[in-house]
Amino acid sequence: MPRYFQFALLLFSITFTTAVTFVGDDPVVELSLGRVQGATMPSFRNKTIYAFRGMRYAQSPVAQLRFANPLPETSWGDEVLQATSDSLVCPQPGIASYMTEDCLKLNVFTKSFEDTLPVMVYIHGGANVLGSGHSSYEAGPQYLLEHDIVFVAFNYRLGALGFLSTNSSEAKGNFGFLDQLMALEWVRDHITHFGGDPELVTIFGMSAGAMAVSLHLASPLSAGLFHRAILMSGSATNHFDIDNLFWTRKLARELGCPLYDPMDVLECLRSENWTRIVAVCKAWETYQLINMKWNYEIDGHFLPSHPTELFTQGHFNKVPLLVSYTANEFDYNADVHLGNQHLLHDLGSNFVEYAPELFLYRQDATIGTDLKGFYLGDNTTEINSENIEDFGRIFSDAYIGHGVHRLVQLARPFTPVYYMRMDYVGDRSLSAPLNGEDKPVGVGHADDLQYVMPGLWYGALMAENDSDVFMMERLTGWFTHFARTGTPLNSTDMWPPCNATNLEMLYNGVVTQVGSPGYSERYAVWDKLFPTAARSGGAAWKLSFAMAVATGVASRLIGKLM
Template sequence: MEAGRKLGLLILAVSQALLCWTGATAQQIDSPVVNTVNGQVRGTIKLATDLPKKPVYTYYAIPYAAPPVGELRLRPPEPAFPWGGVRDGTKLGPFCPQDMALFESSDIPIKLEHEDLSEDCLTINVYSPTLAEDAVLPVLLYVHGGGLMAGMGSHHGFEGLAAHQDVVVVTFNYRLGMLGFLSTGDAHAPGNYGLLDQVQAMVWVRDNIRSFGGDPNKVTLFGESAGGVSISYHYLSPMSKGLFHRGICQSGIWQTMPFQTDPLPVAKSLADELECTTKTTEAMMACLRTKTFEEIIAKSNVLLERLQVEPFVPTMDGKYMKAHPMDLFERGDISKADYIVGVNNHEFGWMLGLAVAGENYGSGMSQEDYSAFVQMVAYGKHQGPNLEKITEAILAEYRDADKPDDPMAIQNQFTQMFGDSMFVAPAVLAAEKHSAAGARVFLYENQYRPSVFPHRPEWAGSDHFDDMLMVSGLPFMEPYDLPEPVSYTEADKTVSREMMAYWANFARTGDPADSTGGPADSPSLPAWPEYTPHNPVYMKLDLVPTTDVGLKSQKIKLWNEIIPSLDIAAKDEL
């Protein structure tokens, strides 16, 4: 997915291949075999469209944990079983159980290679530009998004990122929804299985990645939406300590999604729907382990409709998460690993706005409907006597004095209000807290909108997930077989090169603009200053990246200072 390689790099790539397969046949080179701690696996070779002479050795569906079925369902992951012979790693494995209908309305220019679902889904995929064990390339470990109830590690490839930046990219599936996060609040179902799967994937990387040319001591987590949410939890958990060395949270930290403080009632509600006893948590869990995942997904959707919020999310389990995230956050009891955190400039511009507001979204919004959404958001922050004050504060901050009755202006208030409360304010708070705790922090706002959304309104900016098209190097992949042809512009390719370089530089050096040790033809990038509470600088990622200070500072003050103070004041009065 990127730029032309210099002769020296081509010679290096060829020599590394020869070192690995001296005397191999052409068929063996096309299907390279690698040793893992559990057995051998055969991969295949992928290419970025603009780098036809630089192979990316690709391995799919390598088990990193035992299949979580039967008595292992709704329990922490166990290590993967060994296998004999050579495992076929040339095809994608099944995805973890989820409602695939969630993908039908997406306008993202990606086509899934299959829609196979299975609980035997805890597998990992590796993309590497070399198999030389002494290469010790930086590793970028991708945690996928999807609201913790959908998604997969292989919805698109990462050949472009691996080829252009000489990094090893690893992706994986983890358990979702009820199967990943149901909790009874006791030992019979402590919860957080999806996050524990992610920890197990990090263990696999530590134990195996050198065989794929990667450095187990230079692992950077990166992920978008629920992926970013997950990574923010790993900064808070003692179980993740030492398994990763840097992290990039794109459009999501733990505050983006609700944290479950009382999970048992939700678990019992699902058990009722599935006609399981709730007399004891032990008996309830035994019954839930007998249901098919299709039944579980159907009844989870019933619960989702009723609650209007994802019911199965992380919780305190006493092991992975020992205290409430906000308590850990406030006292700085968090990882000091280098950290990039950021957002797109119109997170609720189109895809999420459409999902929340319904089919009439895009043609304007009434003040009545908007006020109802504001009250809903305010209620999520505070259920006490200051609810009306908080609602009024939000309405006042986002009111457009020049166009108070314009439906499109009101709709824009809706997009900005939701985007700031769910993504921007949490990102800035994370930057502030992690920096204050002693981490090196880099904050960004991505302002680039890819050219491949012909049906998206012009007023929509850089939407949720737009950044992943650029970071993965999608403009340099073979075009997908979609109903409408997709063609990326030169501007798209330039931004993709820059974002891949920023992410890979950070993985290599801890400084997004420092290309030391990177490819000779990597883009030269503007300096990205470190964020501190006293100098809240951030990078505006665009065709020409620039810096600024104080990302939406007035709006952030509302969400991170004014509303919490009103909440605390109300609790003090009780």
């Protein structure tokens, strides 16, 4: 071998393959946009992951692109893009130095450039005001990349920057969801260069991320961009009544901007620093209870009508679904106020007045009265340590449980739905109080996400001898098998899908079992109070009540609702 060639190998350490080159251990991939260099990191059990972090999928949404639909990223020419660290996250409450408005970037993780592997794309949660696809904070690849998949996570615009609406052609809202759509289009166009199959894409999300997944199921713009969907603790098939225009005008008023002319409003708000916009919106959260201020718009573009209506009519992207929620979701949401006697007394004695704001429905005293009677009892005048979890269950069902229940009911005649409740109580919980042995007493909202992806926000990387490792292996095994085949297990005998004639749930505890869906009597209340448009004559209520009778727990409903 000539000496100059040996020297070149030693100097550049470049190895050529059909899809990628290497500079030392670092991979360089050539996309249609330009070349991009990644880095390596270990999986949970020290397999090599090739990590490309902080790649822009859309142009920076600043100046005139603030409060506007995203534009795709353009070529960066001959420069090699260094994708070796995560992007700063999108503006949200928190430490501003960790954030930037120039945040529409994504991460791709792969173990092979030569295979054609299933792709899993994560849409983060956070009530549309928090969260990110950051690999250290929330969306680490270490668990999922024990399996043969390609993993993608990304940021999208949040809060007012992502969902502000003037209810006009100038700003229809949904900017955060259109960011997500553009990220999915980027995956379609470029993921083959990372060993991923653009015809085998699974989108998955938790909480507001799961709500977003349901919106992509409902949106005609997302058709063909994914082929399975996993929804953890969230769906947009709920009763929420959120007025983005109201919050837009409240923001404008508090910043001294015009209120009514759309262009005047937008131009004024575009001139404001994003830190002020975030600070003003954050000040609206006064009770430290789960809440949501910004939501989707039925804009005739991304969303032609209400998602519940689209699912009811079968007008959605019919892909296999894996739908889950946790046994206790927000049951412990109000525990933070156990020492606030005056607030708890006021919440109890004036429940009907508080309820529309707390549980996101249009003012209706009958609804508040029925909810209070069912969950707390008609004569309750205060919330205390004895009934605070009953109060918390209203949040669980209002924000998560009933919307998930309704999605399963509406989707199962059209596509297989694998339905699961997470009952396993691990060593760590974000919200559940501890018992005398310092172990959580339940499994709260997002407690299941720690077994799918490690991150500082939801559960740091476990040690290899952690007692919860088996649940990580179970959930990532189910999710990646589902991404590959459309079923979470090899045999549907152990976990049958819900369809037009079958309705069963898998209860995921230390051991698993299949049975009738849980909390049927609770969700029947919400079906009665918030009937679907197509079933307003009572069919939805009768179905849910029949399920409650079948499980032997309908007695409380008979007196309250018949």
